[in-house]
Amino acid sequence: MPGIVAYLIVGGVAAIATFVATPLAGKTANHFGLISAPDERDVHELPTPHLGGPAMLFGLLAGSFTAWVIGDFSAVFSSRSEILGVLLAAIVMCAVGVIDDIKPITAPAKIAGMVIAGSVLSLVGVSLVVLRIPFVDVVLLSPDLAALATVLWVVLLANAINLIDGLDGLATGIVAIASTTFVIYAIRLSDEGVLFEENPGSLIAILIAGICIGFLPHNAHPAKIFMGDGGALMLGVLLAASTVSVGGRTDAAYSGQSFFFFAPLLIPIVILGVPIIDVLFAIIRRIFTPGSSITTADKDHLHHRLLRLGHGHRRVVFILWTWTALLSGFVLWPTYSGRGDGIVPMGIAGVCLVLFTLLHPRLQTNKPKKNEIVADDHFPKL
Template sequence: MIGNPAYPTYQVFLSIAVAAAITCLAMPFFIRLMKKDGIGQQIRADGPQSHLVKQGTPTMGGVIMLAGVVITVALFAKWTPDLILAVLAMLVTGSLGLLDDIESVAHKRSLGLTPSQKMAGLITISVVFCLAAVNWVGIDAVVRFPGGAAIDLGVLTTTLPIAGGIQIPWLYLVFVFFLMAGLSNSVNLTDGLDGLAGGCVMVVMLMMAMVAYRYDEINLAIFAASIAGACVGFLWHNCNPASIFMGDTGSLALGAALAALAILTKTEITSLIMGGLFVCEALSVIIQVASFKTTGKRVFLMSPIHHHFEKKGWAENKVVTRFWIVSAAFATLGFALYFQLG
């Protein structure tokens, strides 16, 4: 562990800079490797026509982002059970995204794994994460709200008489799945414009680092700060026009990391407020599909909602900048509610 333990604040801020530097400096080598091997993003044929020029842009930049996070965490944090679990959740979900990206590139289509394959992977990851969080880390099967209110989801718990007794909190297990799968897919849906997902995740993770630090979860604060830094380094190469995309490797992993941090810091509901923009992106897709299937009409010109504004004539940079502002507003609101009412 680098740095004086008496100055944990310094380590949190330094982790942002180090993760940003690693990601930014390593990315050009990865971009050249992707171009050499002809590995590029496949663009939706039914998407905005302005996006067709992005066909073939190198993808899977999330690989370098995750590497930057892990290296930075290894330098500055102590490998406590909760940190190990958070990092593993990010990496395993990122591996699922990597399989999806490889499948997409190999078959030259915008969709990789089937929805059922991806969902099976997310179910497995969330179940294992929940059981490890409850039985290994000691997380209570309770969902806390800003203001101190809480719901005990551990009332239906089965204890298996193996390995000292494994507790399976069924209701909390379902909640963890919806949170982890929901945030992973929400960030994935947000990753549709140059710089959009990276900038929004950066803002939310900075707030999550502040939450973790406030409650003396220094190692988790370093983890969140490292993710924010990796997003900064990635944005240098992902700003419009993007030189590389993070791919599902990055977006699924970042969503899972946010969910893991929320569960381990007991800020599950707060995280949904902080990540309000991701929630809006997912809701826009749900509303669009539900409306079209029930009435045959579309609520939005195109979903996710960032494409709706593109269809209305907004320039891509305008959409991205304004969505960053909205994301910052949600993150600030969640942070303020948590500490004002908590």
Template structure:
């Protein structure tokens, strides 16, 4: 259902969104212990392999607790008069629950029975297709070339087929990227939390710029519940972990990040007559920054494996976190370093749209310099 033109809500419901995130975090934290016992009971346990970092059997299915926590958070949002408008005027939250439920079910089966890559890919594509059927797709895409009539760059208007295919591609890519990056205790849940908070912050900025239009509620709600789920699961998953999120969790994070990014940027049109290229490009810039670390790891893995003549889905010990461990970092320090890189890139991109670009560039430069120095400390000591 599309709200009437110019329909808006006075003020920003920041407290309501924060409440939903905290409820999601609390539910996820409480449910993770029960899910851990359930995983042990049904045999959903990760036994150490040559490419793994953990050395003892570890229960999985953490994604099930995260999904149940997200469902609880969505229910609370539906009962709040202000946030109920996110359900009244859009099907995005319902689509996330249905598509997320399917991908969690596939992940649960994989955590227990080790599905083959083609079966998982089919399930991921089906989940993405459900999102598209509910209207989650790219409608406009800004590219930084061409342009006339006061615009810098060109706004491409996509039809349903183009927008749907782009949305499916982003979902499947992000799902696999988060799956690839999930290799150390607390890594995927921490990156998911950072990315979700950055997406939520930028979506709140868009909400403020639009005068409180309810069209901007869905990405905030999706990213707020995801941030809460990751935060609630992290105490159980940070090194030394007591449970893994498994594919059920990593794929859910990827799907929700891709959905929030699509609902945030896929329907955003640059302000008419705008000439500031940073302001025009900021929605896509935030999307690229939020997804940068997992997508970089995925891209490097695909290139590395195809050059060796192997399947892109074959396993190895050459991911970003493996390289940090090889340099000499401990598991905790490697995870915290990747957190630092993800935070600098994601929040730096968000800050570009909020503050002076020159100041943000200096801040990001300092952050990158600190991250580089800390990352190289073990190698510098050895020399």
């Protein structure tokens, strides 16, 4: 069983490699003119390179190689098909995103890339085969349904991360917090014998945390470089692989924990509350807005509403980072304390209610001006 030091080494190497590679990616982007120029839909004021994805991929590969070399994760690498499949899916997603960063591609092409990445995960065994329905029962999915569920989960997370990548450092910080939480959660389940040593979930999560931590100094406001679709889509598929590995591949009961909190989809939904809630609200909002479609850009994302309340760029990012950390803490509390299962759902509901009340558009007094600059909306244009 890998120790804390092993996780720190792997995450540290991924962070350092990403940190070193990012300026090189920025120079390459500047050389080839891969720049995001400010326009009426962006919040940045200066032309900024958007080729952070390859640097993050380099950090992922460096961290993975380190995990293989040090030997502490030998059980994970004993079945190389899984970890290699995850890396292949990440490469596919990064490539699709980088192509879109260089020359925008159609939404069906993007979705096709997500489907391919999700299919790769399913083929190598990283798939959602166990679904726990809260207060009902455990459902074992057939191979066909497991593959479909895995692909849908990849599409949801890839779009969720892409959608919140609208402010400097926002998506990077949220994913770093969420993945770090998931490492801690997965280690706890491993210690309790719920997860086998061969499970790659915790390794993938620490790699995600490492590359985000290494990228954040370059991406924090004012950003020197953006992760682009290459980075955002890759993070989405990696998060999907990690969460499915931890929550969707065992039907073992976890003593002392609420049935609700062991549901394989509800755990990552809570931990990844900000991006997932944002993408779901965006879809619902656009469906019920006359004359709009789910691909129509708007100014009602969580970070837009916080900006309209008068918060500055850094403060908005900090608020959403804090929310992510709070939701993550709600998950870890019953996992480590063995109590509080009944209080935690109410706490999460309370936080969501307060945020909904504060950010509801009808309660906002600062209406957006006609020419207000807003963040780019990356939801695929279907």
